Amino acid sequence: MSVLPTPVRAPLEHRHASHPRWLRLTHWLNALAVLIMVTSGWRIYNASPLYDFSFPLSITLGGWLGGALQWHFAAMWLLLCNGLAYLLINLASGRLSRQFFPLSAKGVAQDLWAALRGRLGHADLSRYNQVQRLAYLFVILDIAVLVVSGLVLWKSVQFATLRELLGGYEAARHVHFVAMALLVGFVAVHLLMVAVVPKTLWAMIVGRKERT
Template sequence: MEDASKTIHPLWLRLTHWFNAVAVTILTMSGWRIYNAAPFFDFLIPKQITLGGWLGGAIQWHFAAMWLLAGNGVAYLLCNLASGRLWRRFFPLTARAFVHDLLAAVHGRLSHADPARYNAVQRAAYLFAIVDTLLLVLSGLVLWKSVQFPSLRELLGGYEAARRVHFLAMSTLLAFVVVHLTMVALLPRTLLAMIRGR
């Protein structure tokens, strides 16, 4: 049995975190291959880092992993809400605290003494990841079934606009992942905590 008092991340959180990592990896790499079929920016994603080989294969991966992302995401949000963890860990979050902690981090003075407590920058970053993923799911729904979700389609400005929203939301999520992995590399014990729970 785990010692509950020492647990930083409960089992459900670690599981949903790693399932999400798998889903996001598959969706991003296959999504890049789909983007390459009809790019709307002046660049292509290098084929070597895409998944699926051809368009049909990439779409199969994408529309399989979307269920993992969505199902896992719903489980994460439900557990987070039901356990009260969402409020405990992420709130309060004020702009003042965010700026304070961001400046402290830039000057290398931000303490990580208690890994069970998120600083304001972490709170903002993780909440951003949640909201951004939500935006990816909603814009993805418009791309998948634009006729069947008319209000969502109009909310995002139509099918073509939804393509850009989906791509930009992917890009910003990727920016989050880059910062996230950098912080993990700087503080390797956080990786251990996400695996062992302590």
């Protein structure tokens, strides 16, 4: 009588790291909303520049101010609703505390130093290192600032309290622009990291990394 061997569980680096469907959906919807909002926002900015430069029309969306505003408002609602869904699911499932905490200055410094030396592991893509945790918490806060300052620019009279908290309408314009610039910077770094570890893109598309 033959005895079947007991299955041996694959080590962590050989197992699939999965991302749930809701996470992948909200991720790509957020990416779409950010792309539309940033490029249409650049066209809106060009109509009344804050600083001594403007964005090339070839990288803006909308064609004209009215068209850019329509794209911007449409993407704003997508970003707001999708972002709230992302936060609520994270809170309700307990994922927020599991994935983004604990977080410490020492842990961030250690993971950043390991990343700079090319020694930061990427075996389990479903778990964030402390640099990622800090970056994702930052971008959540940054998008919240974008939404709040955007509401002031959109409906300054109706959101008078928010306007005053931001230091007035003109100050809100500066806050909105800086928050946008920080978001673009985050996206640039995020894309660089995807280029360095391309399997992270596959995991966010199909829900798991390729078998190694």
